Amino acid sequence: MSVARLLKPVVTGLGLLGLALTSAQAVEIQKVTSPGGIEAWLVEDHTVPLVAMNFAFKGGATQDPEGKQGLTRLLAATLDEGAGDLTSEEFQARLEEQSISLSFDTGKDYFYGTLRTLTATRDEAFDLTALALTQPRFDAAPVDRMKTQFLTGIRRSKQDPQDIASELLYKSLLGEHPYTWQTEGTEESMAALTADDLRAQFKRVIGRDTLMIGVVGDIDAETLASALDKTFGALPATSQLDAVASLEFTPGETVTGLLDVPQTQIFFALPGITREDPDYQAAYVMNHILGGGSFTSWLYEEVREKRGLTYGIGTSLAPYDAGGMLVGSVATRADRAGETVEVIREQLRRMAEEGPSEEELVSAKKYLTGSYALRFDTSAKIAAQLVALQNSKLGIDYFDRRNGEIEAVTLDDVKRVAKRLLGASAPTFAAVGPEASVEAVRKAASGG
Template sequence: MTTRFSLPIQVVEAGGFTAWLVEDHSVPVVSLSWSWQGGAAFDPAGQEGTAAMAAAMLSEGAGEMRALPFADALRDSAIGLSFSAGRDSFDGSFRALTDALPEAVRLARLAMTAPRLDADALERVRARAIANARTTLETPRGQAGRAFWAAAFPAHPAGRPASGTAESLGPISAAMLRDALARQLRRDGLVIAASGAIRPAELGALMRDLFGALPAGAPAAPPTLPAFTAFGRQVVPVPGPQSQVILGQPGLAPTDPAWEAAQVVLRVLGGGGFSSRLMEAVRVQRGLTYGIGAGLDSLFRGGVVTCAFATENGRVAEALAVTKDVWAEMAARGPTQAELEEAVAYLTGSLPLQFTDSRRIAGTLMAMRRNDRPLDWLDGRDARLRAITRDDAARVAATLLAPDALAVTVAGQPQGM
């Protein structure tokens, strides 16, 4: 049985701000998400992690409240407030009961307009960030990821670790964080999404109250994603019994007309768990890895196809050869009719699971807006997916996948390479 999924999205405009809203009064909760372009893209060279630390500091006290009273105020009203900086965006969000909305707006506004950046809170956040950076970057997986992106985009922010390194995080001062926030937190350039028990007029008033006191102007536009550097193969020595492998090649932008067919192809190739070709060939048939997956990373309005797995040092070469063979087979022939139908069934059937609560709905609306989707994009998604033929998928596979251009990073002590 085929069911048609639709999401009633309203466009709310007020005070120079625009939000997409899915109104639902079945539960007295409101989720609000907002975002600017920028994030780690604005970190000066050598100061990687500045935006991420600045985002973390926004919930460490504001106005007259130091970190603990600020946290208590959020807890007492059951408000979830967070800020984060990604590779190309700076994000904020809150979730609150309708009765607590005025307090949520007050605290979020205070955090953005009057952050304290107290020295003790800064050192606590810095210590946590450095510990996380060391934990991440000192593993084979972290080393492989850092080396892969640095080689793929050597002169672009996409090639730098968004969360920083122990070396870059150490010297970051409160003055640097204030400069970062001044570049980022602006009245213009905002993308806003909301879901839950709030009416359009109420959302309009909320946006004016929450964002109206921010400085005028928009953040600068991050640099576009340059061409992927096909760097061949590199090995990062990391002691241990296993190696982490990352393969990658140019992908496509979310606005590309072939986007949905590419999602089908990549699900069959490496996104369907045990039903994917890579999992079947590399794990099930040969036992070369515990898990392997492939997908499309979207960043800076572009895309990169990546694949990752870990395996014993002595089996890296074999696992790589099998992976490339599967990659080449998919590029040459595309998915079978049965694989196509299974992938489409999953992609259409799983869509409603993205809308099980207000926070997930707001997040999906935000992703749609960032990717320049039209308002009715979700309404036609099932039909577009079901209209993809095997010939369409094969054509996209041949265009998208480039086995000869795969760049490979291995972090570990691979044998025979």
């Protein structure tokens, strides 16, 4: 479910640093440990007076209590809406006056924070971040304002084909697992949330034991070490998270929703692969060839270029903590939805049974290794990558290893993982559109 984020004050160019990178290897990462034992990964760059910090706590929307879906998302939206002696208006004014951008967000597995500041105001920025993380107010007015914003988005999503199809897909494939819960919750659950709920969830999710930090910019290791204790030292030592069950899949079903729209939205998915799986890089290369490579992928070529069935189609790996998925989506003319599904099924079958050519493999690896540096052209991207590496336990040397791992993928590796992921079960399809259209999808998905 997609809900518009509250706009925060930003500085033009904040997040851009003088990191003229030609490769990921140009990023030198330091492991910094504060006197209090808080660890962060740091990339120094003193060419521009800016600092970017990303951080994350384990425990996202999957930690919402039963019947209180949307609670962690509301927590993220209200954590910077007043803290300590500062009301919401005063806190936001302080950020704007100091050209500081501070925001929070949540995914399914993690609770995220981002800080962007000028060097001259970084002490104030760290102070305000610490205040938000230790003394949030959860005053009635900003909480109600955020709830109203989310409720508007939830109601709107009930008429959005993508939101409806996505929810149908996840529930069909994963049953009642917390990953199927919408991050913003339901209209009923969001409306019932209270400030007391937020305080209780804050105590459960925020703890130093799961904290991961990435910092990029105009700050040295000694200064950062002191700032880490200043910013995060007063947090509880441990969080109080519930265990999240491993994913159990029920693939092969076709689920549909009726909506009188000119295009039919189609999602499809299969059980995937986790990030620590030894086959992950091979699966990543395979997915690029199948549907992740935009203009060069099999699905793009067959569905759009040859048949004109859509403006765009793609697939991606979703390696959650509790299990992985391979997910794809396409929007097509309602009267050609069945044909679109037939083509998708054929490409999945072809990849599982035949796999790509050596030439396609070489081209995919060349693109994936050559484009990797684009992930490091801003401080914001680098800081986010530093946190992602820590969350995935990939190691501080992953930037140096990654392209070598991609280069090492062989054609046999790709064919093996394609058969493993695409040949073991039938895909789940979810379609939303007019009745004749979704019935055509049902027929095509069943091979009829």
